[in-house]
Amino acid sequence: MVEMLRFRRDPLGFVENYSHRSPSGVFRLPWGAWCVGDSDLALVVLRDPAFNTGTAPFFGDLLPSRPAQNDFGHAVRNLVRARLPEYRVNMAKAAAELPEASQWPATGAMLVYRCTADLLLQPDASPTLRRSMEQAVRVGSLVRAPHMWQRALVEMRRPKLKPMVVELVTARRREGIPADEPRDLLDTLIAVCPDEVTSRELADLYLLMFLSIVGTVGHSVAWSLLLACLHGRPRSSWPWPADWIAREAARHRPVVWMVGRSVPRPTEFGGVPFQPGAVLSVSPYLLHHDENRWTRPGVFRPERWAEPGEHGPYVPFSSGPFICAGAAVAQTMISDALTALADGAHLTVTGGDLRPFVTNAAICRPFVLHRTTKPRGGPSRREGGEQP
Numbered sequence: 001m002v003e004m005l006r007f008r009r010d011p012l013g014f015v016e017n018y019s020h021r022s023p024s025g026v027f028r029l030p031w032g033a034w035c036v037g038d039s040d041l042a043l044v045v046l047r048d049p050a051f052n053t054g055t056a057p058f059f060g061d062l063l064p065s066r067p068a069q070n071d072f073g074h075a076v077r078n079l080v081r082a083r084l085p086e087y088r089v090n091m092a093k094a095a096a097e098l099p100e101a102s103q104w105p106a107t108g109a110m111l112v113y114r115c116t117a118d119l120l121l122q123p124d125a126s127p128t129l130r131r132s133m134e135q136a137v138r139v140g141s142l143v144r145a146p147h148m149w150q151r152a153l154v155e156m157r158r159p160k161l162k163p164m165v166v167e168l169v170t171a172r173r174r175e176g177i178p179a180d181e182p183r184d185l186l187d188t189l190i191a192v193c194p195d196e197v198t199s200r201e202l203a204d205l206y207l208l209m210f211l212s213i214v215g216t217v218g219h220s221v222a223w224s225l226l227l228a229c230l231h232g233r234p235r236s237s238w239p240w241p242a243d244w245i246a247r248e249a250a251r252h253r254p255v256v257w258m259v260g261r262s263v264p265r266p267t268e269f270g271g272v273p274f275q276p277g278a279v280l281s282v283s284p285y286l287l288h289h290d291e292n293r294w295t296r297p298g299v300f301r302p303e304r305w306a307e308p309g310e311h312g313p314y315v316p317f318s319s320g321p322f323i324c325a326g327a328a329v330a331q332t333m334i335s336d337a338l339t340a341l342a343d344g345a346h347l348t349v350t351g352g353d354l355r356p357f358v359t360n361a362a363i364c365r366p367f368v369l370h371r372t373t374k375p376r377g378g379p380s381r382r383e384g385g386e387q388p
């Protein structure tokens with residue numbers, strides 16, 4: 001109980017502290033799960049076939065086989081990649097329309113949603129479902145809220161998306177989908193999922209992707225923005241390319257903070273005996289802050305991405321056979337959002353705090369982004385001009 005309270009107060013400091021105190025590199029978390037703190041052992045868990053046979057835990061039992069999971073991942077990745085130019089145009093417009101002060105991280109998910117809404121569901125497919133998806137983003141239902149009262153509030157206001165998606169899947173499966181080009185993510189999933197996947201399972205898969213594309217990318221944009229604004233030179237443009245900022249933010253504050261693998265057979269790992277079914281968790285945060293593998297890992301330093309030999313274990317998208325299928329497109333989406341937000345504008349934040357809220361994801365605490373547009377070639381509206 002006391003340990004849980006300590007964990008809640010400072011989750012990342014807590015696991016770091018436990019990891020430092022554990023001589024074997026494997027330690028127990030307050031809720032009973034095991035965490036692999038040692039970087040080499042953690043990479044074995046993610047990459048070794050012994051822990052990565054069968055199907056990927058990401059999908060639960062929604063898809064029947066590993067080949068079906070692979071096909072699914074590639075199809076979603078290809079669709080999102082093909083529509084990146086449209087995302088980029090939408091993002092430039094959405095960033096330009098932001099009010100001078102916007103609330104984050106909520107705005108991050110909403111921006112990404114607005115820029116991918118047509119990709120997720122073509123405009124005239126189901127206005128009700130589209131409105132409900134937007135509402136789901138607005139009430140913050142894509143990531144579990146940190147406090148019980150917030151979760152209760154979200155639960156009350158959250159639209160029930162699944163029955164609407166099931167209905168649409170059933171209708172599209174009955175009517176057939178265009179053979180040549182998918183209209184949206186739903187067509188892509190219907191085309192790639194084997195017939196044995198039920199409409200309810202397909203709806204769950206669709207919502208899983210909705211969460212990855214909008215929630216995880218949106219919260220990663222929020223961290224990148226906060227970190228860059230807090231560490232950039234005051235009253236000046238960011239001194240780093242957007243791509244370095246996105247990479248360094250995902251290192252410093254990875255949104256997916258734990259990834260788990262089941263132990264397949266009785267085994268000893270890091271000197272600790274495990275029974276089949278026990279879960280070994282790997283924390284990208286711990287690997288990204290390993291002082292033996294990174295120079296000053298506690299410092300947000302985007303320039304490290306241009307320095308040779310400055311790359312320790314980097315796993316914001318996991319690693320090994322079950323690595324995120326959308327890693328490269330997600331990285332591009334985050335960088336593009338940062339580029340659009342910084343274009344022709346002066347950005348500052350107030351209320352920023354680097355301690356995350358940790359639930360099923362590690363998200364940043366609320367902050368306000370002040371975005372002041374700079375007249376091209378002239379001083380900014382609010383600050384009287386950018387400093388070199």
Ligand code: HEM
Nearest residue numbers: 056058073212213216217220256317318322324325326330
């Ligand atoms: C910043 C955004 C994202 C992060 C941090 C992220 C992270 C992850 C992680 C950590 C896993 C693997 C979990 C494991 O090893 O068990 C995963 C799996 C996956 N992600 Fe992402 N993801 C992101 C965005 C996306 C996007 C945009 C897509 C789709 C275009 C996507 C598609 C997938 C798929 C299909 C898998 C399952 C891979 C497989 O097992 O075959 N993700 N993601």
